[in-house]
Amino acid sequence: MATFFIKHITKYSYSNTVVDGANLIRLHPINDDYQKVVSHFISVTNNPLIETHIDFYNNKIGTFLITEPHDELSIISEVEIITTSRLFPEDITVVSKQWEDLKLRKYDADVIDFLKPTAFSGSNDVLNLIQSKKLTETTPFKAVLELCQYVYTHFNYLKGITNVNSTLDDVWNLKAGVCQDFTTILLQMVRMCGIPARYVSGYICPTDDISRGQGATHAWIEAYIPFYGWLGIDPTNNAIANENHVRLAVGRNYTDCSPVKGVFKGIVASNLFVKVEISTSKNTETSIPPPNTFTGSSTNNSYQRNLEHIQQQQQQQ
Structure with missing residues (x-):
């Protein structure tokens, strides 16, 4: 049995303001016999209401809207979770x-x-x-x-x-x-x-x-x-x-399974910052996303753009 404290920071920085951001997140850990979620807090830019539902594969999905103009989107997920080891299969069956x-x-x-x-x-x-x-x-x-x-x-x-x-x-x-x-x-x-x-x-x-x-x-x-x-x-x-x-x-x-998907209104370019911190003890220090110091030239407004950023960030790890 082990206890982990996980902080997952996702931040989009835009070259100009956007509006009507609609987002979907898969940041809620599975809660079952082998991992128990002790606490889970998600904070998002402008503090929108996060509605949740269970998808076809039994994942907990969060959705939220940010209608106000904004030039950055920050999503911070903080989890305390207890995991339990499981027995491996035994080759006792024909x-x-x-x-x-x-x-x-x-x-x-x-x-x-x-x-x-x-x-x-x-x-x-x-x-x-x-x-x-x-x-x-x-x-x-x-x-x-x-x-x-x-x-x-x-x-x-x-x-x-x-x-x-x-x-x-x-x-x-x-x-x-x-x-x-x-x-x-x-x-x-x-x-x-x-x-x-x-x-x-x-x-x-x-x-x-x-x-x-x-x-x-x-x-x-x-x-x-x-x-x-x-x-x-x-x-x-x-x-x-x-x-x-x-x-x-x-x-x-x-x-x-992608952790973040989203669309918005606005012709902008965007940068992405992702960081995951994991510890076996609770960290009292506060990690915050970097400020919006946008650097970039390409412009796009689509779900695909946000998804590509997520994939590229993960594939560098």
Whole structure:
């Protein structure tokens, strides 16, 4: 069991004032048997009312409007959370029964969205890998660990080599990227093996053995293991996600889990600042976003622009 204090700062700075900002946030940690939210406070520029609802994948979503003119948008999420370790799957069930269970469940509502892989240039390579390693002859748990090991070993963790325009093919051919890229590749491989897998966004609380991905939101997968349930696997660190991984949202891909989306009225350029601070003790010092010292030239007004900024910021971590 561990307690973490997490502060997540997101700030957009605009080159001029904008109005009628409509925003969606996925910054509410999942609250279940393995992570208990002790307290959670979100503060936003102009203090708008944040309305919440539960989406199709059982994520808690916040939405708010800022109708007044503003030249910056600051979102600060502060969480105290207690995480609990979980037992790992035991290989006590006959292998054939586990694969049969996956076949029987493939149309179930809780897994059907997480089974279909995306066609890409590396599909034949992945299928050959699955066959050569005889992954369908071992347990699904061991198969997922084998694929995680493959991604960790054959892909280099390099910041800045990929961006929001990088495709699955690009990442496969580069054999490099950051947590989002590692996660996207492993999702495809696990699904091609016939095992449901979903994208997870959240935070990583670094240890001596787990260090990649700190400083921003992190990403990993959860694979469905028969007679066990969803198990988190972190290909960036070649680790099973446990009490040091704090989950924010799950979905089919990054788009289902992105922490901030928004639109506004105004023809402006924008910069983004993101910072995540994690501690095992409460920090009495106040961290605040930097002032609006906008530097930039491009102009845009769209949800896509804000989403691209978020992705680019995360992929530099």
